Amino acid sequence: MSDQEESSSTYPRNIRDFQVLSSVKPSEWTEIELQFNHRTMSDLSPWLNEQGTHIHSQIIHELERRGV
Template identity: 50%
Template structure:
């Protein structure tokens, strides 16, 4: 996937509703890969990304994820 992506440092000042779906998907995948090493703040932020993807009708691919 190629697009003009913004990194998490830039995006932390942008509301999730203003992220591109590609950014949500990319950072969801990255955080999923890093999940064993995320602290509580990282896990919370990841859940917010998942919720935003779902709000837009997207598929997070997390079949075992429970709300």
């Protein structure tokens, strides 16, 4: 598998960049955006600062609200 094929299979194509998402409320994110960023932030949680922890908390709350 080439690097290009590998990267396209690990990063969903229909997900907006986090810089774009940071200016949008999590309630406006798609389900796949919420799930992808929750997984990423969970992996990085030991290194998140206060703002990152707050955003991750909002993502978790939105996933729970949607019943995902």
